[in-house]
Amino acid sequence: MAGKPKLYYFNGRGRMETIRWMLAGAGVEVCFYFMEILKSERGNLLFQQVPMVEIDGMKLVQTRAILNYIAGKHNLYGKDLKERALIDMYVEGTMDLNELLMHYPFHKPEEKEKQLAVIVEKATTRYFPVYEKALKDHGQDFLVGNKFSRADIQVLETILMAEELKSDILSKFPLLKAFKGRISNIPTIKKFLQPGSQRKPLLDEKTVAEIKKLFDIDQ
Structure with missing residues (x-):
């Protein structure tokens, strides 16, 4: 049995949030790894960018590619x-x-x-x-x-x-x-919307400052 997908990103919403939603909607449990661990994973970042998702033996980057894969894998992409x-x-x-x-x-x-x-x-x-x-x-x-x-x-x-x-x-x-x-009210979505889920809250000023510093964004 395959292990849980591993998600690499900072501890906040950003482009990983839609990926979290997609996996939650599919009823898939995941593991999170935040930016600190990327020091050892940087060589696996195809374009030196996050988000990265480790799934099915692959290390996927680029948000749309990741979402397309998850949607196709879990029958969320239409019948034709x-x-x-x-x-x-x-x-x-x-x-x-x-x-x-x-x-x-x-x-x-x-x-x-x-x-x-x-x-x-x-x-x-x-x-x-x-x-x-x-x-x-x-x-x-x-x-x-x-x-x-x-x-x-x-x-x-x-x-x-x-x-x-x-x-x-x-x-x-x-x-x-x-x-x-x-x-x-779809069960998998309802669960994701409950307090304590892996859904991330709206960014507060402290988190915004931390992200700007992490990505060297002009203040």
């Missing part, structure tokens, strides 16, 4: 090429929004109000309407093929991140709000 194309479109869109949300804590205090306005505007006019329309058009519980997929996982993750910054951001999207409730 057409469904995969739809999933990819939804996923790429939500990853664009996720990127804005992920970088929000790193903005200077005087920039945050403006950045939040950008996030809310794009979420409510560009991204969330797409998912709302998809749910309305096919009238099913999931975004693609009426089956739980990586699209559902990644859209839920992004919705919850957006709600941390603006709690009523779904007020104009009733179908998406109901979708959030359904996906949140």
